[in-house]
Amino acid sequence: MASIPIEAEGLERHFGAVRAVNGVDLAVQQGEIFGLLGPNGAGKSTVVRMLTTLLTPTGGTARVAGFDVVRQAPLVRRAIGVALQDAAIDPLMTGRELLHLQSVLHGIGARQARQRRDELLERVGLTAAAGRRVGTYSGGMRRRLDLALSLIHEPTVLFLDEPTTGLDPTSRLALWEEVRRLNDHGTTILLTTQYLEEADALAGRIAIVDQGVIVREGRPGALKAEVGSPTLRLEVEDGQEETAARVLSRFGEARLGGEGGVAIGLAGGAGQLAEVIRALDGEQVRVLHVELDEPSLDDVFAEATGRRLEGATDGPTTPPRSAAGDGPAGSNHDGVNQLGDGREGDGHEGDGPDDGDRHHGHGRGGRRRR
Amino acid sequence: MTAAVEPWAGPQVPPATPWWPATRALAWRSLVGLARNPAAWVPGLAFPLFFAAVNTAALDRSTGLPGFPEVDSFLTFLLPATLLQGVMLSATTAGNDVAIDLQDGFFDRLLASPIPRVALLLGRLAGAAVYSAILAVLFTTVLVAFGASVAAGPAGLAVIVLTAGLFGTGVGAFSMAVGFRTGSVERVNAFFPIFFTFVFLSSAFFPPQLAGGWFEVVARVNPFSWMINGLRHQVIVGWEWAGAVLAVGVAGCIAALMVGLAAMALRARLRR
Numbered sequence: 001m002a003s004i005p006i007e008a009e010g011l012e013r014h015f016g017a018v019r020a021v022n023g024v025d026l027a028v029q030q031g032e033i034f035g036l037l038g039p040n041g042a043g044k045s046t047v048v049r050m051l052t053t054l055l056t057p058t059g060g061t062a063r064v065a066g067f068d069v070v071r072q073a074p075l076v077r078r079a080i081g082v083a084l085q086d087a088a089i090d091p092l093m094t095g096r097e098l099l100h101l102q103s104v105l106h107g108i109g110a111r112q113a114r115q116r117r118d119e120l121l122e123r124v125g126l127t128a129a130a131g132r133r134v135g136t137y138s139g140g141m142r143r144r145l146d147l148a149l150s151l152i153h154e155p156t157v158l159f160l161d162e163p164t165t166g167l168d169p170t171s172r173l174a175l176w177e178e179v180r181r182l183n184d185h186g187t188t189i190l191l192t193t194q195y196l197e198e199a200d201a202l203a204g205r206i207a208i209v210d211q212g213v214i215v216r217e218g219r220p221g222a223l224k225a226e227v228g229s230p231t232l233r234l235e236v237e238d239g240q241e242e243t244a245a246r247v248l249s250r251f252g253e254a255r256l257g258g259e260g261g262v263a264i265g266l267a268g269g270a271g272q273l274a275e276v277i278r279a280l281d282g283e284q285v286r287v288l289h290v291e292l293d294e295p296s297l298d299d300v301f302a303e304a305t306g307r308r309l310e311g312a313t314d315g316p317t318t319p320p321r322s323a324a325g326d327g328p329a330g331s332n333h334d335g336v337n338q339l340g341d342g343r344e345g346d347g348h349e350g351d352g353p354d355d356g357d358r359h360h361g362h363g364r365g366g367r368r369r370r
Numbered sequence: 371m372t373a374a375v376e377p378w379a380g381p382q383v384p385p386a387t388p389w390w391p392a393t394r395a396l397a398w399r400s401l402v403g404l405a406r407n408p409a410a411w412v413p414g415l416a417f418p419l420f421f422a423a424v425n426t427a428a429l430d431r432s433t434g435l436p437g438f439p440e441v442d443s444f445l446t447f448l449l450p451a452t453l454l455q456g457v458m459l460s461a462t463t464a465g466n467d468v469a470i471d472l473q474d475g476f477f478d479r480l481l482a483s484p485i486p487r488v489a490l491l492l493g494r495l496a497g498a499a500v501y502s503a504i505l506a507v508l509f510t511t512v513l514v515a516f517g518a519s520v521a522a523g524p525a526g527l528a529v530i531v532l533t534a535g536l537f538g539t540g541v542g543a544f545s546m547a548v549g550f551r552t553g554s555v556e557r558v559n560a561f562f563p564i565f566f567t568f569v570f571l572s573s574a575f576f577p578p579q580l581a582g583g584w585f586e587v588v589a590r591v592n593p594f595s596w597m598i599n600g601l602r603h604q605v606i607v608g609w610e611w612a613g614a615v616l617a618v619g620v621a622g623c624i625a626a627l628m629v630g631l632a633a634m635a636l637r638a639r640l641r642r
Contacts, residue, residue: 052482056641078386078484088475092406093399104395105483107387133406149479 004029005157005188006051010060013046020046022212023060028190028205033183035203036192037297039309043212044192045085048161051190052082065157078106081155083146085162085192091135095126095145098134099152106153113152120148124178140171147178158182160191164198176202196297196309208301215304220297227295227303230270233263234280235289244285251276261289270294389492392485396493397500404463404501414460414505419512422452425575437580439606445518450601451574453509453534454594457502458565461538464498465545465558472553472639481640491636494546495539495629502538506531519605526604529614533601536621541565543628550635568594573602593620 006028013021021043028034036044049055051064053073062069065079089098099120103113121127124144134142143163150158160179164172179202183189193199199206200220207217216223229252236244245254245262252267266272270292280287301309404410422445430444441447471477480490510520510530520526548561571588572578578589589595600617603610 049478054478054481074386074484077482080482082479082482084475084478084482086475088477088479090399090403090476092403097399097402101395101399102479102483104391105387105480105485107391107484 005066006034006062006064006190008047008051008060008062011047011050011057011062012059013043013050013055014058019212021050021057024209024212024214026062026207026214028188030188031183031186032205033179033189033191033203035199035206036190036209037194037196037199037203037206037301037309038192038209039194042209044194044209045161046212047209048082048084048159048190048192052080052159053077079155079157081150081153081158083143083150083158083160083163085165089134089137089142089145089149092133094131094133095121095137095148096130098145098149099130102149102152108153116152116154120151124148125174138171140167140174143167143171143175144178147175151182156187158187158189160189162192162194164193164195172198194309196301200297206297208297208304210301210305210307216300223300224295224297225269227299229265229267230292230294231263232266232273232276233261233289233291233293234287235261236280237286237288240285243283244280244287247279247283247285248276250279266292387483387485389486389489392489393492393496396480396489397496400464400467400494400497401500403467404460404497410463410466411460411501414456415508417459418452418455418509421455422448422513429576432576432580435580438577439602441606442519443517445513445516446605447602448575449510449513449518449520449605450530450598451569452513453506453530453601454537454569454574454598455566456505456509457534457538458541458562458569460505461498461502461541462545462558462562464494464542465547465549465562466555468494468546468549469553469555469558472549473555487636487640491543491546491629491632495542495632498542499535499539502542503531503535505538506534521607522604522609525609525614529604529617530601533597533617533621536618536625537597540621540624540628543625543632547628547632547635550632550639568592572598574598593623596620597624 004027006026008024008026011021011024012019024047036047038044046055050057051062051069053069053076056070064076067075067079069076096117099117100113103117108116121130124147126141126145126148129137129141134145137145147163163179164175167175179189179191191202203220205217205219207214234244241262248262248264251272252264254264273292277287298309425448426444432438433441433444433447439447510527514520522529545558545562548558552558572592572594573589574594578586578595597617597620600613600620603613
């Protein structure tokens, strides 16, 4: 019996001459949210399809919930929950009917199925819409139902393949919350995503996948730390730029600061921010705005592959984490409220790569895209 | 973000789902889907009845030809053909639905669930069989209301219903085989006229002995003619075991052959 819920060794899948997955090693621990991050076509979904027994590996081995995905596929299916890339839901059936069907397919008794169905509908906020045909659901509702369907049998291992692709920011945020809640209850989760912020916000560990191989693996913070120091940008009162630059030079090398601003690479990391502010205060420099840009996962991806993650988004929904010495935190803590102001889209098109790691001070900026 | 790591207790695996509840649930889904999609069932109801009306109007006087089976109405002669047309038009939905499930990913959801693979096949087929049987009752009722008759009475109706159910299973299985192989609704529909060809080359619409020539030869060796003749005997003459066995037997053979074909196609799909 395996000691970890998801493990793969040298996993390969070839489609003719195309090596979609080319030797992936994975080890996902109990209670972990593990993210596979990569662009479209990187091989993430193929890995998930092999781990969920939907695709036979060309090479290598994998065990899920302690069972070999090839030789013990039926046992794997009984232990896992799966929500695949496209919320595959029969539009002619109602949400309630689909949950009933799913419970029968998982061999759940009628009384328990009813109880579980109602509980899940409540949890994903679809109780009122449960009697409506799924064809009338919005994309977010479908995704939430998809998640509920994958949870009907209370799986210990859950696979989510791009769970928020196509969702509006509010729905994305709601789904993130649900994923976190599941994880809090001990469910081991492997999710794939092409959204940098999603991986950053949800996953305890991530593997960056590109062209069928894992190019980096580790905790998001550690991966970013490997790339370099965060950039601190300040806006100060007119005429104080030189003083500010002089003070800042004690904490790191100067970087491009933008109009009316000064910037440094904060060599000591975000923890040094309070010290910087105190130093500026000591020199009577009046700080108007503070912004701390951590190295992003996109930087990690770029460093590993020489390319940026195209189409990636900073995912507007994560409540910004205020930097030390910040202004009123409440002003920027409502990622949801910001969504309605027209500044944020869902990141599908035309988004430049972003890191999702901006920390803003003084509550004035809100989250932005580069 | 990540819960505290605890020693894993090992897999906690629920028992496997038996094939019967899974099959029943999938058959139910198939019927519910059909009922809610008029585009799938209206043609199967409307066109056969329309053709029956047109053919009866055009050919009713042919019942007086020497050698034509003795019937009060051409509708009586046409009842088996009308029924088979309806079944063919409707049961193909099984293959279309399989292709749609494959295209939109619902099939993956089914594959990822712990059900015996045979339920994937039997669920849809059971749906096709049940709907075909319902059609048989419906068509017989409508045609009888317009002057047709079933000489063998309830026993004859039972043979009609059973034959329709088995034939619907065969047509459904064939369309599913194409669906599993191709995953394309268009291709399922492209293959669908094959069954119509067999019906048109049979005794369905006119007695072959009156047509003569190559048509008579082809129609006499066409198993569809045997099935239709078996049904027609129950409808026109009255109860006869041989006719009943012939109709049910041919429909059963078609069903068995096509279910085998669909099972092979499913297996091939699962090996991908």
